[in-house]
Amino acid sequence: MNDRSNLDRKLILENGAAFYGKGFGCTDDRIVEIVFNTSPVGYQEILSDPSYTDQGVVMAYPLIGNYGMADDDYECETPTIGALIVREYNGEPSNFRSKEPLEDVMKRYGIVGISEVDTRRLIRHIRDHGSCKGLITSANTPAEAAEKAIKEATLPHDAVSRVSRNRFQKYDSAEHFYHVVAIDCGMKMNIVRSLTHRGCDVMVVPWNTSSVDILSLDPDGIFLSNGPGDPEDVPEVIDAVKGLIGTVPIFGICLGHQILSLAYGAKTYKLKFGHRGGNHPVKNLLTNRIEITSQNHSYAVDSESLKNTPLTATHINLLDDTIEGVMCADDRAFGVQYHPESAPGPQDSSYLFDQFIDWMKEGKDNA
Incomplete structure (x- = not known):
């Protein structure tokens, strides 16, 4: 990577x-x-996953774009990912x-x-130093100007309202x-x-x-979706869930x-650099079985804080012991940090949807 003569773009981190690299897709400057x-x-599902809003995703797999983009594999109608950073792009x-x-889609949606x-x-740099802000810009942009722009930039906190x-x-x-x-x-969309x-x-x-409006729809169950950003940025959703607990079964994924x-x-x-990939081992504490899971999150539930709640931990991540699942059986409410709908990823955890179905069936039978 010493010869930069054909490299027209660069990524500068806040430190x-x-x-250096070559631009493809949208060529705007982007923090x-x-x-x-x-x-x-699964780069198409990653590209179209709203949880990546405002993020620049570095793909560890070295070849991206080789199987193109299929109409049936999008996870949302309008991708909102900030950037895609790859080793080799295949445009044929x-x-x-x-x-x-892939590049045509990126140009269309400004990625x-x-x-x-x-x-x-x-x-390796992200693993050592943690997730951080970065600027993708021209290779000729002065380092001082780039670092100043990064320092002055503030990452938005309204991502959920923009993608919902x-x-x-x-x-x-x-x-x-x-x-x-x-x-x-x-x-x-694979959750739907x-x-x-x-x-x-x-x-x-x-x-x-x-x-109140949710309960007026007379649901048999309530689902809390994945999404981007810090969960504390959406107190409106937290307050709504407080009013729903104990009414009907509740199932939450990721956010x-x-x-x-x-x-x-x-x-x-x-978390320092989050969990994103399709092979994270998770232990189900209720069955002692190990599941290989698909993950995409920056935040985690504090295990000590569960002691003061009716929740119990049901799953843990075997790589770092972080909480991967919680449950309150009395309220028929549970959630998992990973993605049992797995697009892309393994199917080990699809049983969680069946658990949600079983609780809704019990509720209807006892009504």
Whole structure:
């Protein structure tokens, strides 16, 4: 990487570290939070996951773009990821399902890209120093000007309000067994698919819908979605969940798990560099089974804070012992930090949707 003659872009981190590459996709200057993902597949789902709003994702797998973009694999209608940072970009995909190259999608939605980056060195840097702000800019931008821009920039705290639907939206199943109201904080579409596949009609409501309005829809269960940012940035959702606890079964994933925990009085904190990938081992404390999970989060639930709540820990991450699942059986409420809908990722944890279904069935049978 010593020859920079063909490298027209660079990524500068807030501590001054610089990584040179070639621009692709949108070529605007962009300040983002730099994080990394270790998944070897699934760049389309990552690109379109609303949880990556305002983040620049470094892909650990070295080849990105080789299988193009398929219409059926998007996780949202309008991708909001800030940037994609890769070692090698392939703009000539070979895949019968592909409708267009990755770069075309990035240009359409204003997603900045930089390739030919030494991603191994960059990821080691993030692991050593933690997630941080970074500026993707021209290779000719003076270091002093770039560092000044990064220092003065403030990462936004309104990501959930920007990615959530602003209206009610219904998704019907074939069987119509159960009626689920899902609070959209940036929900992935595979969550909707996972619920409708199990006979649930899903009414997705905006992030700031009140508990009164949610209960007026007469749900059999309530789902709390994934989404971007700090869970403490959405006190409106936390307050709504407080008003929903104990009414019908509640299931939260990722940000929804954190929000559920905060509603019960637990605390959350930011991880050094987060968990993002498709092979994180999690132990189910109720069964002692190990699950390989898909993960994407910067925050975690504080284990000590659970002692002062009705929640019990149900899952832990075997890499760092962080909390991966909580439950209050009396209230039929539970959440997991990882992604059982797994797009992309393994299917080890799909049983959690069945647990949600079982609790809704019990509630209907006892009504």
